[in-house]
Amino acid sequence: MESATLDDVASKAGVSAKTVSRVVNGERSVRPQTRERVLRAIEQLGYRPNLLARGLSGAHAYTVGLIYDNPNAYYIIAMQQGALTACDALNFGLQIRTCNSRSPALAEDLRNFVHRSRLSGLVLTTPVSERAASLRKLAAYDIPFVRILSAADDPDDEFPCVYVDDRDAAYAIVSHLLQLGHVRIGFLQGGKHHHASAERLKGYKDALQHYGVPLRKELMIAGDYVFDDGFRGARRLFDLAEPPTAIFGCNDEIAAGALAAAQAAGLHVPYDVSIAGFEDSPFSRHSWPPLTTARQRADVIVERATRMLISRINGNDIENEGFTPELVVRGSTAPPRPKRRQRKRR
Amino acid sequence: MESATLDDVASKAGVSAKTVSRVVNGERSVRPQTRERVLRAIEQLGYRPNLLARGLSGAHAYTVGLIYDNPNAYYIIAMQQGALTACDALNFGLQIRTCNSRSPALAEDLRNFVHRSRLSGLVLTTPVSERAASLRKLAAYDIPFVRILSAADDPDDEFPCVYVDDRDAAYAIVSHLLQLGHVRIGFLQGGKHHHASAERLKGYKDALQHYGVPLRKELMIAGDYVFDDGFRGARRLFDLAEPPTAIFGCNDEIAAGALAAAQAAGLHVPYDVSIAGFEDSPFSRHSWPPLTTARQRADVIVERATRMLISRINGNDIENEGFTPELVVRGSTAPPRPKRRQRKRR
DNA sequence: TTGAAAGCGCTAACAC
DNA sequence: GTGTTAGCGCTTTCAA
Secondary structure, eight states: OOOHHHHHHHHHHHHOOOHHHHTTTTTTTTTTTHHHHHHHHHHHHTTOOOOHHHHSSSOSSEEEEEOOOOOOHHHHHHHHHHHHHHHHTTTTTEEEEOOOOTTTTTHHHHHHHHHHTTEEEEEEEEEEOOOHHHHHHEEEETEEEEEEEEEEOOOSSSOEEEOOOOHHHHHHHHHHHHTOOOOOOEOOOOOOOHHHHHHHHHHHHHHHHHHHHOGGGEEOOOSSSSHHHHHHHHHHHHHHSSSOSEESSSHHHHHHHHHHHHHTTTTTTTTOOOEEEEEOOHHHHHSSOOOOOEEOOOOHHHHHHHHHHHHHHHOOOOOEEEEEEEEEOOOOOOOOOSSOOOOOOO | OOOOHHHHHHHHHHHHHHHHHHTTTOSSSSHHHHHHHHHHHHHTOOOOOHHHHHHHHHOOOSSEEEEEOOEEEHHHHHHHHHHHHHHTTTTOOOEEEEETOOOOOOOHHHHHHHTTOSSSEEETTTTGGOOHHHHHHHHHHOOOOOEEEOOOOOOOOOSSSEEHHHHHHHHHHHHHHHHHHHOEEEOOOOTTOOOOHHHHHHHHHHHHTTTTTOOGGGGEEEEOOOOHHHHHHHHHTTTSSSSSEEESSSSEEEEEEEEHHHHHHOOOOTTTTEOOBBOHHHHHHSSSOOOOOEEEHHHHHHHHHHHHHHHHHHHOOOOOOOEOOEEOTTOOOOOOOOSSSOOOOO
């Protein structure tokens, strides 16, 4: 009942163990005909390589690490799911690890982790993937990695990546609000140590500019990706002499905080104020009203990154790829109340 | 830089490799004095056992599996955290796996998983842990496991477990509502394939009975542990000729659905209706108002279960242990509005 | 393009 | 109590 061994396959296919090993690992130097025979034997015996033996014997453990520094449970689960899908498909193991992306010893911590488990490489998610100095050290340690990062274009630098166009997605959300007729749109920023925060802010600014709406400092509130900052930030916006008619929170948790603040202030969403988030966590569907947001397929993105990483480890480089989160309109956004007449451009 | 090997430690301590192995694995038959010497050498060399070699060589891989069939991201993350804490402390690896607890092939799926990775044992969370027939098969396959289950008392059957007293916790929540003066208390049930649902229902009934409040069929609504069922169930309650003044949702997601339904119906929580949940997910703090709930320390519970499992694998059985989730009162519950005079007992 | 031999770091089984 | 020997299933030389 235990899985067949490499030797079993070898004798069944009438070749040596080493040849089977070559086929399993996709090495070139096997005659197609031989490869066929081996593959058939593998199929028939239901052979699956023993990761422990591979790892013990080889230069690396045929296992990749997924690194994150993120408190968002939904996001983590989605990423794990994506990484697992790729690893299962490619016969790799997966190790999961949190880290402190702001630690000065980040690169050393990751190196220890890699060496201890003899990992083949790392998938680095934001914001770990944005610590440039640490990345250079990792490269110097000869640790393969693929980054997931926030960028409007392929950075096309020395390190491979999957890039997510947060700017364009934020632009789409703010455009949606502008098209509904909103002019005063509050922006609750995310933590400064995420590059995505700056990108989303750019998207916000670009959209306003494109629609000819002047930027107002008092409508842009600093904060972090947490409920409480969304709550406090929104309250500050509501307290303005001329409060915004719409608020864009840099992620769903911030938006949920803003929603709570609106409710606490006796405001009706979306009639008194529209609120939009970012991420499409289940969270955004579980509020009332449900949140307009940008669907970020963390599972797909991480699966892609993991496949890129494993390909690289196997010696086949794959080109960088980009994703753009997609606007999802729900009940939390609606046209502003027609108090006084509002200009609507374009 | 790579970790020292067992042989390194052995030669440093002036003993054989096997003796070091014995010390590392906590076997009895080592003279304290020898053990001391070995431990010192381990310390000095910063030795950490190579899990791959252990697994390849030994009867099992010194790795346990955490099995769940649960869509709740917060819950999963908390469980992973707890399992990881225990595994790190005890030098075990951890593999994480979802499964379909209702599959007829559950036991076979788990066996394949265990054999493929040569796992040492499994931590089974609800509802996987409640599939009695599959459990018996696992035991027949000689796969060690520890269950986490919902029970008011130690079941004291043939299989080890950590038991969570959902009944008592539900009793506490309903008592809290009764003490506030609520008499008509709606109950939104959780999915029938979770034993916890039945336990929480019992707690609800027990509390009503204890306070002399008659049970009303129309206040108890069937459903599953999802937002939509909470929403729909609450709406049915609001539509009653005499709607409840309080609602107890079987978990936080159900309660969030009820909260949304209240808001959609223009009801103010807690002034028009009180709502309580169960679980203390971050979720319950991120709604408005925040939810009264029962704090279920999934991380602590799973850590305990994992430690029990590893102890058993090492041959030292540990007694079953129970936990009771603790009432957390937040803004979503308050005394009912004094419409007409309400009897208050006890 | 393929194969033979050696060994990864550890534990099992058995000796002493 | 402690040491010895063999071998887990695979990859890495290196040779054919």
